[in-house]
Amino acid sequence: MITVLVVDDQALIRDGLRLILDSQADIEVVEEAADGEEAVRAATRLTPDVVLMDIRMPGVDGLEATRRITSSTSCRVLVLTTFDLDEYVIEALRAGASGFLLKSSPRQHLLHAVRTVSGGGALLDPRLTVRLVEEHVLGRSVEDPAARQQLGRLTAREREVLELLARGLSNSEIAAKLYLGETTVKSHVAHTLAKIGARDRVQAVVFAYEVGFVRPGDLPDVS
Incomplete structure (x- = not known):
């Protein structure tokens, strides 16, 4: 219930x-x-x-x-x-x-x-989340030592996952992009959220934009 x-x-x-x-x-x-x-x-x-x-x-x-x-x-x-x-x-x-x-x-x-x-x-639909974040967070990112420390805990693969999360990709789309299994991606997502202190994917997207980790113009083509 x-x-x-x-x-x-x-x-x-x-x-x-x-x-x-x-x-x-x-x-x-x-x-x-x-x-x-x-x-x-x-x-x-x-x-x-x-x-x-x-x-x-x-x-x-x-x-x-x-x-x-x-x-x-x-x-x-x-x-x-x-x-x-x-x-x-x-x-x-x-x-x-x-x-x-x-x-x-x-x-x-x-x-x-x-x-x-x-x-x-x-x-939130991931792409709608990205739209909201771009309109309300972009341009307001600040240097946050604690956030930078959290980013520093991520492995190279987890940073890739965070970048694609911020782009709005689902687990299956991330798996296809990185040539990984969905179970592996799910594990990477969970570890990434834990390390940056995010409760869910929505907060991960907000975090990525707020700390300046990603910006729309910097993101790779994921089509």
């Missing part, structure tokens, strides 16, 4: 999300919260698999709540937003969110998103 905490300051939206999620045999809404402070308390107390998090809320907003939840619990946060290029989305990803979902998305997209995130995946 996938347990979910629904966070939104609008009761009608919370009710609608609960109705959709509770209709599934494998998903259960265990709690609702109307603001970030309530969300943090509920997540800490219940440790649900997934937190559906609205961003724009009074008091403690979804961004700060996401940061607190991901830093102190094993919950995975799925951000709910009205706009697909909301400036807060990239900040939420930095804070530890595993992806985002438009509030206008069809119910099947919501269900798929919850199942994907609960299973340890990142919701």
Whole structure:
């Protein structure tokens, strides 16, 4: 059973999300919260698999709540937003969110998103992730000694994998590009994420751009 905490300051939206999620045999809404402070308390107390998090809320907003939840619990946060290029989305990803979902998305997209995130995946399509990062992170990279130290831990192969992750390639596409088996690539991806301190592929992409490891013009042709 996938347990979910629904966070939104609008009761009608919370009710609608609960109705959709509770209709599934494998998903259960265990709690609702109307603001970030309530969300943090509920997540800490219940440790649900997934937190559906609205961003724009009074008091403690979804961004700060996401940061607190991901830093102190094993919950995975799925951000709910009205706009697909909301400036807060990239900040939420930095804070530890595993992806985002438009509030206008069809119910099947919501269900798929919850199942994907609960299973340890990142919701964003890799190429959409790259687009977001390019638009919001590019040009803001800074020299971070700690990040450089993390990069220094990567083997030559893991650096190749990180570069291709940042390009938006899937495991199967990376395997084809590097002439490796998918199982081997999966292992390299896991080691890379661990070494750079990323929870998932989305954060790995953000990391690669933020520290200036890759830039769109520097990336090789992967077609």
